[in-house]
Amino acid sequence: MRLIETIGKWLDARLQIGETIRETAEHSVPRDTASWFYVFGSAALVVFMLQIATGIMLALIYVPSAGQAWNSLQILNHSITLGWFIRGLHGWGSDFMVAIVLIHMVQVFLFGAYKYPRELTWMVGVLLLLVTLGMAFTGQVLRFDQDAYWGLGIGVSIASHVPLMGSWIVSLMLGGPIIAGATLTRFFALHVFVIPGLLIGFVAVHLLMVIKLGINEWPMPGRIVRKATYVKEYHELTKKDGIPFVPAAVWKDMFFSGAILLAVAACAIYFGPFGPSGQPDPTIIQTAPRPDFFFLWLYAVLSFLPPSMETPAMLIGPVVVIGGLLLLPFIFGEGEKSWKRRPIAVLTILLVAVALGTLTHLATYTPWSPVMDAWSSLPIPAEYLHNRSALERQGALVFQVKQCHNCHSLDHEGGKRGPALDAVALQLTDDQLIRQVIQGGGNMPAYGKNLSPAETTALVSFLKTLHPEGRPPARDAALAHAAGSVAPATHP
Ligand code: HEC
Structure with missing residues (x-):
């Protein structure tokens, strides 16, 4: 007790704050x-x-x-x-x-x-x-x-x-x-x-x-x-x-x-x-x-x-x-x-x-x-399902179930976090579509672990149908070459 008092006095003599505190x-x-x-x-x-x-x-x-x-x-x-x-x-x-x-x-x-x-x-x-x-x-x-x-x-x-x-x-x-x-x-x-x-x-x-x-x-x-x-x-x-x-x-x-x-x-x-x-x-x-x-x-x-x-x-x-x-x-x-x-x-x-x-x-x-929620129940517009193969319709179902609609709009309906996908097939080839879905990127989640290979195939074949009538979807130049529609590309 005495020691504490002594230390206290020693400190106060130097700090001079005891009075202020009191x-x-x-x-x-x-x-x-x-x-x-x-x-x-x-x-x-x-x-x-x-x-x-x-x-x-x-x-x-x-x-x-x-x-x-x-x-x-x-x-x-x-x-x-x-x-x-x-x-x-x-x-x-x-x-x-x-x-x-x-x-x-x-x-x-x-x-x-x-x-x-x-x-x-x-x-x-x-x-x-x-x-x-x-x-x-x-x-x-x-x-x-x-x-x-x-x-x-x-x-x-x-x-x-x-x-x-x-x-x-x-x-x-x-x-x-x-x-x-x-x-x-x-x-x-x-x-x-x-x-x-x-x-x-x-x-x-x-x-x-x-x-x-x-x-x-x-x-x-x-x-x-x-x-x-x-x-x-x-x-x-x-x-x-x-x-x-x-x-x-x-x-x-x-x-x-x-x-x-x-x-x-x-x-x-x-x-x-x-x-x-x-x-x-x-x-x-x-x-x-x-x-x-x-x-x-x-x-x-x-x-x-x-x-x-x-x-x-x-x-x-x-x-x-x-x-x-x-x-x-x-x-x-x-x-x-x-x-x-x-x-x-x-x-x-x-x-x-x-x-x-x-x-x-x-x-x-x-x-x-x-x-995040409101669009999950939005149906895919009917014109996107018309005259589609079974696989493509299956893909539309995956699109629905995996809630892509939450971030992407089709025919102006749906989320706005990602770009509208109505004409996505014009810009991206199969490979790019697969990569985007599996790896995500640029604020889109990667779906790799959440899609089976069959689902991915179906989804991509559905995405491939998303292009305006009369304009063909994007194709890989190398494959296009094989089909003979583009001038031969020189490979290094
Ligand atoms: C959390 C929101 C979100 C969800 C859910 C989502 N995406 Fe995306 N998506 C994005 C964003 C953001 C971009 C733009 C990425 C960029 O700018 O690189 C994008 C880009 C894309 C692109 C490329 C579009 C282009 O024009 O370059 C495709 C294709 C795509 N998404 C498909 C899908 C599919 C299929 C699903 C469902 C399996 C899905 N997305 C779910 C946010 C999302």
């Missing part, structure tokens, strides 16, 4: 703020620290490579002592953190705490929400399982709708045109260095302002915020009826944070870690990929929008929402704080909550991605 800890806060409504900010901080600790532990084992990421999660789940528990803590901690940050924001909004002089605190808080969501999204991609693969794939194909910059955004996100090793490396760097760096920086600024400006007083109906007088009134309040933050107000924070940590641990033990779901296999299109809970509503919105609205909504929606949040304290920087006198604020929260709840609910049981 003053900060004991600074006077309004008596009413020692309330259960004021515990969410500190709980978010505590869960964030849990995320850092468990994240570092996971990074020791996790391999950020497309070939090994999935395996390293299996090793964590099954071979390493308590590996599953650390994964569970990290995964559930992420969900809890997003939830607590949201609740904290709602509380701050309803209590008018964003008003003068705390506008900047609120704005940094909005940035904190965005980076927290960024962590949740990049983290889910690191699982690199079936859900992550398709969730990201669809997210990216949505991003590619952005006019002019679409393909640039895609290659920035993925590190190339397709989801591959470079994608994972990129998301790993984001999740482990870039976003946490931002998060720590924003948290520091946010906390500094909370301490400097003081905790928002309990909103009393009728107590009006005016820029000219607010700071003086606040100081009078804390002087007259203040209590020291430590120990009078802090114990509720500690109690609540402790309860949250226990809840995270309970979820990790009871429900276990998230996935990984199946190994990422681009050829399995029939999965119902789902993003993590907090992004479900977003996918629901996008799946219910008519395709023509997707691009405008994608471009305008985030700007309006984020811009609105950032501007809020400038528009309503003064005036009444109490939610009892701000019916519109309360209504707004209720509306947003009902909307998000409904969309999340819809997304949990409807196939939320028409882009």
